Amino acid sequence: MGSTGSSEPNHNAEGAPATDFSALFTARIPDIVARYYEQLDEISSPLISGVAWEQCELQARRILDDCARSLAAGRAMVTHVTDVFDLGTERVRQGAHITHSMRAGSILSDLTMTALSECAIQVDARQSELLAAVRALHQGIGLRLESGSIGYDAFLLQRVQEAHEQGQHRLAREIHDHIGNSVSLALRRIELFELEREKAGDDSVPRHVQLAKDAILETLSRSRELVTELRRSGVGGSLETALRGFAASLGESGAPLQISVRGNDEWVPSAVVEELFIMVRECLRNAHTHAGAANIVVHIDITPREIQAEVIDDGKGFDVEALRAGGHGNGLLIMQERSDLVGGRVHIDSAPDRGTRVTFSIPITQESPTA
Numbered sequence: 001m002g003s004t005g006s007s008e009p010n011h012n013a014e015g016a017p018a019t020d021f022s023a024l025f026t027a028r029i030p031d032i033v034a035r036y037y038e039q040l041d042e043i044s045s046p047l048i049s050g051v052a053w054e055q056c057e058l059q060a061r062r063i064l065d066d067c068a069r070s071l072a073a074g075r076a077m078v079t080h081v082t083d084v085f086d087l088g089t090e091r092v093r094q095g096a097h098i099t100h101s102m103r104a105g106s107i108l109s110d111l112t113m114t115a116l117s118e119c120a121i122q123v124d125a126r127q128s129e130l131l132a133a134v135r136a137l138h139q140g141i142g143l144r145l146e147s148g149s150i151g152y153d154a155f156l157l158q159r160v161q162e163a164h165e166q167g168q169h170r171l172a173r174e175i176h177d178h179i180g181n182s183v184s185l186a187l188r189r190i191e192l193f194e195l196e197r198e199k200a201g202d203d204s205v206p207r208h209v210q211l212a213k214d215a216i217l218e219t220l221s222r223s224r225e226l227v228t229e230l231r232r233s234g235v236g237g238s239l240e241t242a243l244r245g246f247a248a249s250l251g252e253s254g255a256p257l258q259i260s261v262r263g264n265d266e267w268v269p270s271a272v273v274e275e276l277f278i279m280v281r282e283c284l285r286n287a288h289t290h291a292g293a294a295n296i297v298v299h300i301d302i303t304p305r306e307i308q309a310e311v312i313d314d315g316k317g318f319d320v321e322a323l324r325a326g327g328h329g330n331g332l333l334i335m336q337e338r339s340d341l342v343g344g345r346v347h348i349d350s351a352p353d354r355g356t357r358v359t360f361s362i363p364i365t366q367e368s369p370t371a
Contacts, residue, residue: 021129022071024119029064032111036060039107046096047104060108063140067112067133074128076135078143078354079314105141112137172230180223187216238265239273243298246281255293255313257284263302268364272342276300276307276362279338279346282331283311283358291315291356307344309360317350 037057040048047056062079069077113134120130190213194205205213240261247257265273280298287296293315300309324332332348335358339346344362 021119021123021125022068024123025071025116025133026065026068028115028119029061029068032064032108032115033057033060035111036104036108039111040104043103045100045104047100052096056104059144063108063137063144064112066136066140067116070132070136071129073132075132076139076354078136078139101145105145109137109141168230172227175223175230176227180220180227183216183220183223187213187220190216239277239300242277243280243284247284250284250288255288255296255315257296257298259298261298261300261302263300263307265302267302267304268307272307272362272364275338275342276309276360279335279360280309280311282335286331287311287313287315287356291317293355303364305364307360307362307364309362310357312355312357314355317352317354317356319352320348320350 037048037053040056047053066078069079116130116133116137119125190209193209197203197205240259243259243261247259268276280300284296284298287293291313293313296311296313298309298311300307320332336346339360339362342362343365344360346361347359348356349359350356
């Protein structure tokens, strides 16, 4: 017969199963959430009111549940990472600055660490068991704060872009209603002058009058061009349209796909847009074909100076280094090469049973790099 206790990976030094640690911590979750609310209330956080608290409580419970699952499994397990990309936008709409989310994350982290430490002492847990939950806690809070920050910045950028477009439309109306009408009136006066000369039997038009008419016609033509340009909406959706078109070509058998593209495509050189589309398309194809994901999220933020993009799935994941070492990482290598071509960076975060997250960061310059 084999020995018991330390021979079993999910037992502590006294033979207590790791699931006891998990169960004990799970029983503490309602108290942690209650204290979480109390401490947010003490600092007058706007996150404790109405819908904001419902969202805050939901994310807190998901993070705490991940900690409990990590204790039972003996490794960090983070779930629901594809559900948090609109948190930043929601916080702006609720009037909560991103710093409120950061303070909330700090409070939840302190409360959870205290509970984990107390539970660990009660069951005499091993350090490795505690570390699994701590990693899940930090990853869960970190991912939500990162996604919230991206969404917050993207929403503000979108508002700035909308204000810019509204200003352009207002300027277009002013040009059309005032300058355009005044120039048209001047043209009509010249045409009436020509008509009167013609009725008087004199078809000739003084040179200075003809020059004035030509200048007015040119001004009228240019003002119409300006109005058209000012009222033309930014391209904006072309990259998103292309990605949705590719997603549609995959059929309905794949995982639900959430695509968000914020910013203006006109800020990006066409060669960079093409490379980004190809890289994201490859990520989607891999997630659809190999990952067995239940959810896939594509989030792209375009600013005048940089593109930030990420593709996340909650599929089976893989060992990145092992794949490369085994000579099966050609797709990863090609993706890296394409990123290098446009002066960008790509990072792949994945592990078995933990899903995959691919992030791209591409600078926007006046002259994009070439091969």
